[in-house]
Amino acid sequence: QVTLKESGPVLVKPTETLTLTCAVSGFSLSNDRVGVSWIRQPPGKALDWLAHIFWTDEKFYSTSLKNRVAISKDTSKSQVVLTMTNMDPVDTGTYYCARMLYGYYDVSGVRYSYYYLDVWGKGTTVTVSS
Amino acid sequence: SSELTQDSVVSVALGQTVRITCQGDSLRTNYASWYQQKPGQAPVLVIYGKNNRPSGIPDRFSGSRSGNTASLTITGAQAEDEADYYCNCRDSSDKHWVFGGGTKLTVL
Numbered sequence: 001q002v003t004l005k006e007s008g009p010v011l012v013k014p015t016e017t018l019t020l021t022c023a024v025s026g027f028s029l030s031n032d033r034v035g036v037s038w039i040r041q042p043p044g045k046a047l048d049w050l051a052h053i054f055w056t057d058e059k060f061y062s063t064s065l066k067n068r069v070a071i072s073k074d075t076s077k078s079q080v081v082l083t084m085t086n087m088d089p090v091d092t093g094t095y096y097c098a099r100m101l102y103g104y105y106d107v108s109g110v111r112y113s114y115y116y117l118d119v120w121g122k123g124t125t126v127t128v129s130s
Numbered sequence: 131s132s133e134l135t136q137d138s139v140v141s142v143a144l145g146q147t148v149r150i151t152c153q154g155d156s157l158r159t160n161y162a163s164w165y166q167q168k169p170g171q172a173p174v175l176v177i178y179g180k181n182n183r184p185s186g187i188p189d190r191f192s193g194s195r196s197g198n199t200a201s202l203t204i205t206g207a208q209a210e211d212e213a214d215y216y217c218n219c220r221d222s223s224d225k226h227w228v229f230g231g232g233t234k235l236t237v238l
Contacts, residue, residue, distance in 0.1 A: 047216050047229040060226050114161035115220050116178035123172050
């Protein structure tokens with residue numbers, strides 16, 4: 001059974017750095033075509049994709065948060081870590097990690113890719129306040 | 131462009147068919163995935179790829195794509211389908227992913 005579980009501080013102060021850990025089980029972070037994304041959701045608002053790491057250790061970041069976030073993985077510990085610097089009250093919300101898989105179709109010589117977040121953690125709530 | 135646009139609110143009568151759309155340039159080269167989120171819960175994948183449903187997702191959910199628009203169709207909507215629905219796609223730059231703003235579906 002594939003599971004992901006987020007953990008980290010419930011409360012952080014403005015300007016502090018947030019560190020969240022995603023513990024995965026039921027699959028390996030070194031499996032082909034496997035990756036883990038972090039997504040957040042401010043209260044009452046839409047999902048917001050933050051960062052992604054592939055099994056190859058290739059990393060991708062949200063354009064708007066690129067200078068503040070970093071993602072890493074420890075395959076031996078089955079963990080993916082997200083750090084976000086200079087936290088602000090607008091960063092308050094629920095933070096999710098999710099496993100991403102991908103595939104593609106070749107149609108008339110054109111490759112169309114598809115990616116999907118098939119299993120999500122329950123999320124962890126972070127409040128930024130002094 | 132890295133934006134995905136969804137209608138904010140859609141309603142459907144019980145048992146009727148509803149289509150939820152998602153528009154964006156990225157959809158011309160990448161397929162969207164769709165997620166259902168009920169209050170207080172984590173999102174759940176309902177459609178991915180051309181039209182694939184994960185195990186456990188009812189076959190009344192289906193997906194399609196035309197040009198820059200992806201659609202999620204619920205044929206015979208049930209009360210339990212009332213939720214927020216989000217599309218997600220890799221940006222055409224292949225440097226990041228993006229979610230649509232979400233559609234709140236009300237089943238009347």
